[in-house]
Amino acid sequence: MTSKTKLDSIDSTLQKEPLDVSEIRKDFPLFESREGAISESTHPPITYLDSAASSQQPRQVLSAMESYYETTHANVHRGVYAMAEESTRRFEEARSKVGRFINAPLPEVETVFTKNATESINLVAQTWGRRNLKPGDVVLLTIMEHHANMVPWLMLAAEIGFELRYLEITDDGELVIDDLEKKLEGVRLVGITLMSNVLGTINDISSIASMAHRNGAVVLADGAQYVPGMPTDVQALNCDFLAFSGHKMLGPTGIGVLWARKSLLEEMPPFLGGGEMIDDVRLDGFMPTAVPWKFEAGTPPIAEAIGLGAAIDYLEKIGMDKVREHELKLVSYAMNSLKERFGDDLTIHGPADPSRRGGVLSIAYKGIHPHDLAQVLDEYGVCIRAGHHCAKPLMRRLGVPATARASVYIYNDHHDIDVLSEALAKAGSLFGDAIT
Amino acid sequence: MSGLEDLYREIILDHYRNPRNRGELDTPPAKRIEAFNPLCGDEVVVYLNVEDDKIADIKIAGQGCSISQSSASLMSQAVKGKDISAARELIRSFKAMMSIHESKLESTSSEELDEDQQVEDVVVNPEAMGELAALQGVVKFPVRIKCATLSWNALAQGLDEIEEEANSSK
Numbered sequence: 001m002t003s004k005t006k007l008d009s010i011d012s013t014l015q016k017e018p019l020d021v022s023e024i025r026k027d028f029p030l031f032e033s034r035e036g037a038i039s040e041s042t043h044p045p046i047t048y049l050d051s052a053a054s055s056q057q058p059r060q061v062l063s064a065m066e067s068y069y070e071t072t073h074a075n076v077h078r079g080v081y082a083m084a085e086e087s088t089r090r091f092e093e094a095r096s097k098v099g100r101f102i103n104a105p106l107p108e109v110e111t112v113f114t115k116n117a118t119e120s121i122n123l124v125a126q127t128w129g130r131r132n133l134k135p136g137d138v139v140l141l142t143i144m145e146h147h148a149n150m151v152p153w154l155m156l157a158a159e160i161g162f163e164l165r166y167l168e169i170t171d172d173g174e175l176v177i178d179d180l181e182k183k184l185e186g187v188r189l190v191g192i193t194l195m196s197n198v199l200g201t202i203n204d205i206s207s208i209a210s211m212a213h214r215n216g217a218v219v220l221a222d223g224a225q226y227v228p229g230m231p232t233d234v235q236a237l238n239c240d241f242l243a244f245s246g247h248k249m250l251g252p253t254g255i256g257v258l259w260a261r262k263s264l265l266e267e268m269p270p271f272l273g274g275g276e277m278i279d280d281v282r283l284d285g286f287m288p289t290a291v292p293w294k295f296e297a298g299t300p301p302i303a304e305a306i307g308l309g310a311a312i313d314y315l316e317k318i319g320m321d322k323v324r325e326h327e328l329k330l331v332s333y334a335m336n337s338l339k340e341r342f343g344d345d346l347t348i349h350g351p352a353d354p355s356r357r358g359g360v361l362s363i364a365y366k367g368i369h370p371h372d373l374a375q376v377l378d379e380y381g382v383c384i385r386a387g388h389h390c391a392k393p394l395m396r397r398l399g400v401p402a403t404a405r406a407s408v409y410i411y412n413d414h415h416d417i418d419v420l421s422e423a424l425a426k427a428g429s430l431f432g433d434a435i436t
Numbered sequence: 437m438s439g440l441e442d443l444y445r446e447i448i449l450d451h452y453r454n455p456r457n458r459g460e461l462d463t464p465p466a467k468r469i470e471a472f473n474p475l476c477g478d479e480v481v482v483y484l485n486v487e488d489d490k491i492a493d494i495k496i497a498g499q500g501c502s503i504s505q506s507s508a509s510l511m512s513q514a515v516k517g518k519d520i521s522a523a524r525e526l527i528r529s530f531k532a533m534m535s536i537h538e539s540k541l542e543s544t545s546s547e548e549l550d551e552d553q554q555v556e557d558v559v560v561n562p563e564a565m566g567e568l569a570a571l572q573g574v575v576k577f578p579v580r581i582k583c584a585t586l587s588w589n590a591l592a593q594g595l596d597e598i599e600e601e602a603n604s605s606k
């Protein structure tokens with residue numbers, strides 16, 4: 001549909017923000033064009049609260065990609081001419097930026113580019129998993145995993161015949177780890193999200209990882225939600241693999257990252273076969289090349305990697321501590337103001353303590369189905385996600401078919417939360433006391 | 437906010453709040469058909485009792501959004517007591533009501549619109565649609581069409597299965 005309804009002007013109390021959001025928004029062409037459109041009073045300003053699904057991109061990222069295509073596009077690791085060397089230099093520079101951003105001990109060696117976090121996890125399952133897992137082994141996951149950290153293991157388990165075991169959650173959305181020692185028996189790999197994309201729960205994996213390591217297991221961390229909003233240090237997290245996506249952290253789609261310890265990467269067989277990933281090919285065999293290129297068959301997403309590098313520059317300029325502080329402040333404000341306004345009509349899934357969660361808020365409101373809620377909110381230019389968020393086992397645990405999820409990032413402010421609140425009230429009056 | 441009012445007509449909200457023919461039937465003799473919308477997790481379960489080529493009874497279970505649940509409720513009311521052939525005719529008309537408008541949204545030339553109009557004249561008789569016409573507003577929201585047709589696909593599948601079983605036992 002084309003025409004949207006503008007809400008009456010909302011008087012947001014002036015709040016001191018850790019970030020200068022109005023300055024930040026100037027860097028995002030999407031907000032600028034939408035805000036320009038209001039003056040023609042055809043659209044309400046967009047209230048983008050779906051960054052946990054995919055973030056917007058600042059001009060700096062878009063122009064880094066454009067500049068690459070306009071001035072120095074050539075395939076990487078192939079040509080000897082100057083332009084190809086420049087292309088390779090920018091691509092590899094992006095890799096080391098990514099590695100340093102997560103404090104990898106060996107940024108240039110341990111950072112593998114993939115398509116997205118999903119592909120990164122599939123890479124681990126298909127290479128490390130296929131080589132190391134046998135019938136009778138156990139892979140330990142949690143019931144709050146995104147399908148991306150569940151289905152690759154279900155697929156492999158169906159083939160190999162190892163056992164899948166799950167950590168449960170409390171009613172407050174925290175992992176149950178009282179019986180971790182027992183759950184770890186026979187476990188070869190622990191796969192845990194660093195931050196739930198539904199509950200927002202931040203999982204403290206460093207202590208889980210220590211115990212897993214003592215039991216001889218490796219630890220895979222799904223950082224798709226965590227890395228965009230938290231200062232990330234793989235050494236402090238104590239994990240062995242970290243997967244994340246570029247498009248949730250101001251970067252473009254089509255680029256993701258797998259970080260793994262060098263010793264693990266070296267013993268893993270290659271993932272996809274083709275050019276770039278070999279040292280030599282004969283008619284009866286091949287010799288894979290060194291890591292990380294061993295896992296990067298074919299021409300990689302060069303511009304996207306450079307775009308991700310620019311996104312990291314942007315985030316580092318702000319400072320990840322500030323990003324975290326900002327999200328925490330917004331989430332606290334949202335939880336308080338929504339609770340105050342809607343009381344028992346509104347439930348927020350996940351930890352009640354904002355400091356235990358990231359930038360996502362899964363909301364149940366007056367029994368209005370999330371699909372209907374998102375539809376009414378769209379009328380007011382408010383973009384939220386409704387659905388099962390690729391976490392069906394978690395939906396069953398929560399006893400809901402779906403949730404309505406609002407998520408915040410660096411370009412959101414208190415006003416966005418107030419607009420959300422106002423739009424929720426509109427939905428409430430449209431549906432009334434509809435639902436049982 | 438004309439779009440929203442078109443979508444959430446009073447009849448739809450009424451059927452959502454007070455769903456008709458809600459419940460389950462014993463299987464057998466009833467046929468049980470489940471349908472899912474993987475996009476949003478909606479599910480509709482249709483229980484169907486067919487006697488002498490007539491839908492003797494129909495019950496609806498499951499959970500989901502106002503569109504999927506009200507559509508199922510409206511459908512149960514519309515087909516209960518009808519001949520299988522009449523029910524099939526209604527399924528065709530309902531789907532035509534959904535898809536004609538869907539193609540209209542995509543079409544840009546007036547020529548295409550005219551063609552669609554002709555199809556509509558042939559297939560859909562709005563008077564025959566009764567209360568079901570309230571769901572017409574859904575077609576302006578393409579992602580919701582799947583919600584509206586969920587129960588109808590389940591009904592069609594159930595009728596197919598019942599007829600197949602009848603044919604194979606002959």
